[in-house]
Amino acid sequence: MNADECISILKKILNDAKIGVSDVQERSFPGERWLIAFVPEENIMVAQSLAGEIERKLNEASGKDSTFAVTFRPQNVEKIDASPRPDSGRLASRDVDHLIQLLEARSRTSDALPSLKYVEDPRASLAAVGASRHQLVYGRRGVGKTSLLLEAKRQAERSGHVVVWTNAHVLRKMTPEAAFYVVAEMVLSALLRQKGSSGAEAFERLEGVSKELASARRSRVRTEQRIAGMVPILNQALRAVLRADVITLYLFLDDFYLMPAASQPLLLDYVAGMLRDCNGWIKIASIERLTRPYEPSSRLGLEVPHDASKIDLDITLEDPSAAQSFLEDVLSNYTTTAGIKNFAAITKPEARGRLVLASGGVPRDYLNLFASSIVAARERTQPREIGKEDVAKAAGRSARSKKRDLEQDVSSESSGILVSSLEFLSSYVMGQGYTYFRVDMSKKAHSGYEVLGQLVDLRFAHLVQSVLSDQHRAGTKYEAYILDLSEYTDVRLKRGLQVLDLEEGKWTVRQSGKAATTKRLTGTQLRDLLRQGPLVDLDDLLGSSMQVR
Numbered sequence: 001m002n003a004d005e006c007i008s009i010l011k012k013i014l015n016d017a018k019i020g021v022s023d024v025q026e027r028s029f030p031g032e033r034w035l036i037a038f039v040p041e042e043n044i045m046v047a048q049s050l051a052g053e054i055e056r057k058l059n060e061a062s063g064k065d066s067t068f069a070v071t072f073r074p075q076n077v078e079k080i081d082a083s084p085r086p087d088s089g090r091l092a093s094r095d096v097d098h099l100i101q102l103l104e105a106r107s108r109t110s111d112a113l114p115s116l117k118y119v120e121d122p123r124a125s126l127a128a129v130g131a132s133r134h135q136l137v138y139g140r141r142g143v144g145k146t147s148l149l150l151e152a153k154r155q156a157e158r159s160g161h162v163v164v165w166t167n168a169h170v171l172r173k174m175t176p177e178a179a180f181y182v183v184a185e186m187v188l189s190a191l192l193r194q195k196g197s198s199g200a201e202a203f204e205r206l207e208g209v210s211k212e213l214a215s216a217r218r219s220r221v222r223t224e225q226r227i228a229g230m231v232p233i234l235n236q237a238l239r240a241v242l243r244a245d246v247i248t249l250y251l252f253l254d255d256f257y258l259m260p261a262a263s264q265p266l267l268l269d270y271v272a273g274m275l276r277d278c279n280g281w282i283k284i285a286s287i288e289r290l291t292r293p294y295e296p297s298s299r300l301g302l303e304v305p306h307d308a309s310k311i312d313l314d315i316t317l318e319d320p321s322a323a324q325s326f327l328e329d330v331l332s333n334y335t336t337t338a339g340i341k342n343f344a345a346i347t348k349p350e351a352r353g354r355l356v357l358a359s360g361g362v363p364r365d366y367l368n369l370f371a372s373s374i375v376a377a378r379e380r381t382q383p384r385e386i387g388k389e390d391v392a393k394a395a396g397r398s399a400r401s402k403k404r405d406l407e408q409d410v411s412s413e414s415s416g417i418l419v420s421s422l423e424f425l426s427s428y429v430m431g432q433g434y435t436y437f438r439v440d441m442s443k444k445a446h447s448g449y450e451v452l453g454q455l456v457d458l459r460f461a462h463l464v465q466s467v468l469s470d471q472h473r474a475g476t477k478y479e480a481y482i483l484d485l486s487e488y489t490d491v492r493l494k495r496g497l498q499v500l501d502l503e504e505g506k507w508t509v510r511q512s513g514k515a516a517t518t519k520r521l522t523g524t525q526l527r528d529l530l531r532q533g534p535l536v537d538l539d540d541l542l543g544s545s546m547q548v549r
Contacts, residue, residue, distance in 0.1 A: 041074035089382035099338035139313030142364025145285035202240035249280035257290035265301030315361035321505030353502035448538030
């Protein structure tokens with residue numbers, strides 16, 4: 001169905017409601033079409049009440065080509081002027097204003113506000129996520145876990161499957177039993193909406209179980225014994241409905257790491273038990289080090305790889321060229337939407353590499369830093385392009401938001417430990433004259449390695465090389481990391497510091513405080529340089545954190 005036909009359907013419904021339409025704009029994304037209708041401000045509420053009807057008509061007319069979403073804006077909104085303000089430089093144009101607003105509004109995805117346009121990560125195909133398998137999608141904050149699951153959700157809905165989406169943030173204060181009641185009710189409600197006017201026995205039984213579950217929830221008696229009795233009843237009713245080639249259920253649990261670690265295996269055990277031998281699949285997005293899906297001592301939860309498979313989205317800087325290509329593909333969707341044909345026109349090449357370094361390859365950090373770098377550049381007179389100094393300034397300012405993430409993701413006691421460990425790590429590594437460091441791989445079972453891992457998850461350090469051999473001791477191997485750029489962009493940066501940087505997807509090294517010392521590194525040269533980095537003693541790292549207890 002072409003654009004004129006879509007607009008005609010929309011206008012007819014609005015005209016029947018006596019709502020005038022001054023303009024309709026279309027935004028097309030893979031499998032998704034948005035119509036933005038401009039109507040008188042006083043008619044916005046009435047128009048929004050008709051959005052569902054308009055979307056249904058459009059979806060019926062288009063078949064399965066794409067799904068429609070409709071939204072409304074007041075018709076007196078001023079159009080964006082892309083011209084620069086007088087004597088203010090290219091970065092001060094109205095379309096750059098629009099870009100900043102777009103990046104700030106859409107860099108964080110959710111079920112209510114999906115990504116501007118999904119760009120598939122080459123490490124995790126949608127086909128894999130859509131498989132008939134329980135799955136744990138792991139990755140640091142901002143790497144695209146939610147975007148991936150939302151795209152899988154959208155495709156499942158287009159295929160006519162039953163979809164349930166919830167975020168652990170709304171469950172985090174509940175006991176595992178109370179959280180299970182909420183999830184189970186969401187599943188039953190979604191399946192009963194599929195029933196329509198059907199009088200099939202399987203649906204009638206499901207409706208009866210739904211009423212029993214609601215009654216049990218209202219009674220507030222949510223002991224493990226009572227849940228244990230409800231799980232087989234739920235399972236029996238669901239098995240009659242969730243059958244292969246009949247009805248498929250996808251249950252998406254986003255930000256699962258927000259649930260208390262002690263509650264996680266029990267909640268997953270309840271949910272997995274409810275869906276045992278059903279055509280229903282759990283898709284979980286979480287941070288691996290903050291997730292405990294299985295408890296070996298009690299054998300509760302989902303055990304990887306037996307009960308569920310793992311998809312790892314954690315981006316590292318081991319292949320910076322591939323990371324830069326992917327991140328710039330994501331960014332180009334935003335710049336194009338804002339009316340900027342080529343983001344390279346407002347960004348110096350060396351700044352583009354530093355954006356990858358400063359973000360650690362994390363898409364959300366990358367987009368936020370791009371917006372912050374524009375703001376930093378605008379502090380100069382007549383800025384035309386983002387420079388690497390602007391990125392450095394933006395990275396320094398981003399440290400505050402990362403500290404807020406730290407406080408949100410972990411307990412208050414743990415956050416104090418991590419802050420102390422970070423201070424020690426930064427002070428020690430830079431005190432040795434470097435921005436990068438090594439960790440002995442044989443110490444992975446050390447408690448200090450867990451602390452380091454949490455700092456990496458929170459993007460205060462980034463993995464550069466996962467296996468680095470010792471040229472003098474056979475069999476000795478290290479992991480090589482770099483401190484986050486925000487740790488060494490301010491006045492603490494001393495002269496003579498060995499600083500790793502990125503230019504056009506390639507590693508470079510320079511000495512701080514000395515001009516013309518930048519050197520492009522080959523793979524072998526990078527390896528030899530990393531071998532010179534200081535070796536962090538995990539006993540010292542852990543000891544520094546213990547001092548805050």
